[in-house]
Amino acid sequence: MNMKPVTAIFILISMHISQWSFGQCKTYKLNKKSDTINCTDFQNLKQGKWVTRVEENYGEPGYQEAGFYKDGKKEGEWTRFNLMGDVTAEEQYKWGYKDGICRYYNLMGLIREESWRATNPKNPYDTVRAYHLDNPDKYDLKIIKVDASTVKHGTWTYYDPQSGTITKTEEYVIDQLIPAKKAKMIAAKDSSVFKSPADSLAAANKKKPPEVLEWEKKHQKKKIKVRDGATGVN
Template sequence: MKKAQQILLGTVLMMMGLNALPLSLNAQQTKETKATSEDNLNKKDKLGKKQGMWFFNMPEQFGDPSYMEFGTYKDDLKSGLWYKLSKERQLISIETFKQGVLDGQAQYFDEGRLYCIGHYRGIYSKYAYDTFMVTNPVTLNDTMVIISSDRGYTKHGLWRYYNPVTGHLVKEEEYQVDLLLREEEFTEPAPRATPERPKLPHEGGKHKGWDAGKTSSKKSLIK
């Protein structure tokens, strides 16, 4: 791993306040490596499996913009929180993985500003299909749903969408294994009108406020 990439990773973690998470440069190591900054990133164990912290700098391809991505591997599978940033170093996403599959909370950003928080449920079946019981929130009736294991994961739970500029909640969706059970949209509050600044005495006009009077005494002020 190049030293410049290590410095960038450390800087990004500090900017995002992630130094409290188990993502520091000295936290993830394989048994055969030494505890040095040069050995803490992009390492494989004796079996050739990715372990610990990995950092990727993905070039632009097929019309998609370039991005940076980092997170931890366990036995060659993504595990825990994974972070994706644009080439301008703005957050694109924070996703949770388990055994290489999206599973848990995910956050998505527009130019570094949060616009969506949702949850995934991973599919870990060794068979071609997996079955799930879905409960209707109104009737409370259970329905068996069959999902192809190739999908890897499903939307599951509450998804919230925000205006990335104002931060206001604009929509909620509730899923059970990709089935949309409820959807609700919200009206953003009207922007507050900027109150008119009260005029100062000298801004009152010809007959308002205080003006220098044309009297025999130039020292006097006439209202």
């Protein structure tokens, strides 16, 4: 069979990439598209894309999660699903710790938006704003040593998932709850990228990896018992 040169080159490159990927892994799996996932390198460190599944155990609900590892630590965006395939969490990681905006859902929509800051293990110092107690609009920049691996830092927002309205906001600086102008924070959050709980869930569900979609397709007729619509995330 004759093969066009461009097609032949593409196949050879694809084979080379696949062999290179396998060569970096002590253990690995292949998904439906023959992509390498769940790679453990020869130093027994998790690398690249991972999709894991935890079954229900002793009354605790099971879940699936998908994201990336770098040298054995979570890195970038991780998405968690319940065993019915509904998104329950979107978390950001750096150096293996939560860093940035993390969102949590129940079956009705967005319930909480958290803000975290991870500490670089190689440089445990950070520059933070030290607000004046008599005037929350004024602050000084201070360099401090951060002992924790990750700390609450920024605005935490709590939602009514049915209406999408904000029920409470909190402002943190390196794990310290500080006074804040509640009305100003609410007005800022009203222009959030998520217009409603339904919109937030729709956006999150678009990120389902093919491994989760494949499992859902195989088990769509199987009824899975769940306790309630809570995320299971504190």
